[in-house]
Amino acid sequence: MSRKVIGRFYEPVLMGLRQRGLKGLAYHRRMHKLSRQQLVLLVLLTLVWGINWPIMKLGVTNFPPLTFRGISMWIGLPVLAAVLLWRRVPFRIGREHWRELAVLTVFNMLVWHTLAILAIQTLSSGRAAILGYTMPVFSALVGAWWFGQKLPGRAWGGVAAAALGVVLLLWHEMTQLSGRPTGVAMMLVAAVAWAVGTQMMRRTTIPHPTLAISFWMTVITTLWVTLLAATFEHPRWVAPAPEVWWAILYNALGVFAFAQVAWLIMARDLPPIASTLSVMFIPVLGVFSGAWWLNEVLHWQDWAAVGLVMVAIASVLLPNRQPPAPPAASPP
Numbered sequence: 001m002s003r004k005v006i007g008r009f010y011e012p013v014l015m016g017l018r019q020r021g022l023k024g025l026a027y028h029r030r031m032h033k034l035s036r037q038q039l040v041l042l043v044l045l046t047l048v049w050g051i052n053w054p055i056m057k058l059g060v061t062n063f064p065p066l067t068f069r070g071i072s073m074w075i076g077l078p079v080l081a082a083v084l085l086w087r088r089v090p091f092r093i094g095r096e097h098w099r100e101l102a103v104l105t106v107f108n109m110l111v112w113h114t115l116a117i118l119a120i121q122t123l124s125s126g127r128a129a130i131l132g133y134t135m136p137v138f139s140a141l142v143g144a145w146w147f148g149q150k151l152p153g154r155a156w157g158g159v160a161a162a163a164l165g166v167v168l169l170l171w172h173e174m175t176q177l178s179g180r181p182t183g184v185a186m187m188l189v190a191a192v193a194w195a196v197g198t199q200m201m202r203r204t205t206i207p208h209p210t211l212a213i214s215f216w217m218t219v220i221t222t223l224w225v226t227l228l229a230a231t232f233e234h235p236r237w238v239a240p241a242p243e244v245w246w247a248i249l250y251n252a253l254g255v256f257a258f259a260q261v262a263w264l265i266m267a268r269d270l271p272p273i274a275s276t277l278s279v280m281f282i283p284v285l286g287v288f289s290g291a292w293w294l295n296e297v298l299h300w301q302d303w304a305a306v307g308l309v310m311v312a313i314a315s316v317l318l319p320n321r322q323p324p325a326p327p328a329a330s331p332p
Contacts, residue, residue: 050285059247076256107197129286158315
């Protein structure tokens with residue numbers, strides 16, 4: 001597909017998202033408090049995604065990664081459909097919104113789920129988690145450069161901290177005989193794509209429930225991953241071992257039927273600050289659960305990168321302190 005054709009497909013959607021950006025941001029600024037239900041959703045999302053990194057690593061260590069991802073999605077898809085039926089959410093997406101739905105799918109799911117599952121086969125689960133959750137930093141940059149959001153000065157310090165963390169991990173991979181800098185690159189590309197998708201999701205005005213949007217995004221991604229698996233991994237297909245089946249079921253139910261949908265709902269309906277603590281703790285859970293469960297060795301670069309990425313995420317997502325309002329003038 002030529003560059004001109006790709007631009008012709010994406011540009012109308014991106015222009016519409018830019019034009020709707022200010023309206024969407026004004027809406028999000030009015031939302032400051034989380035309900036109890038939203039708070040529970042954040043806690044569950046943190047736990048499910050955090051411990052999923054070593055679970056994915058276990059699942060793909062001796063099993064084709066794209067096939068692992070595809071089976072998980074095919075099992076999770078009917079569960080997600082059942083949720084829509086139970087909540088009586090219509091499946092229909094108007095044809096005039098198909099193009100925008102396709103763009104949202106590419107950046108929110110397709111690139112991420114393809115590259116991340118390939119990368120984790122070559123990296124430790126904790127290291128993959130650290131790299132994947134540079135996403136909020138990239139999201140801040142995308143918001144500033146693409147959608148005209150103003151970044152506070154501390155955010156640029158956060159960008160520098162995240163960059164230093166990535167350099168440490170990349171340097172360690174390149175200095176080890178068994179290092180896999182390609183895995184680092186794949187995780188970073190996946191994080192950038194997810195960052196762009198999150199900004200798009202915050203600005204979309206597709207007039208349909210997020211559950212329906214999530215369902216069709218999952219359908220498209222499932223078909224894509226299945227095609228890749230059948231094309232490149234067919235000679236390696238074997239029956240999954242019991243531990244692989246366990247990892248597949250966890251991803252099907254925990255990740256695709258719950259966590260992915262929960263994240264898209266938050267990305268669309270809540271301000272960025274709402275997911276700050278969740279995003280900060282997911283890579284920490286990934287690092288330490290991988291060390292405890294899979295006996296992954298943590299090097300000083302991993303410890304330093306965790307700290308730097310957490311500082312970076314906090315710097316771009318935590319709200320600025322507002323100066324105290326001047327006292328009201330006394331009536332004459």
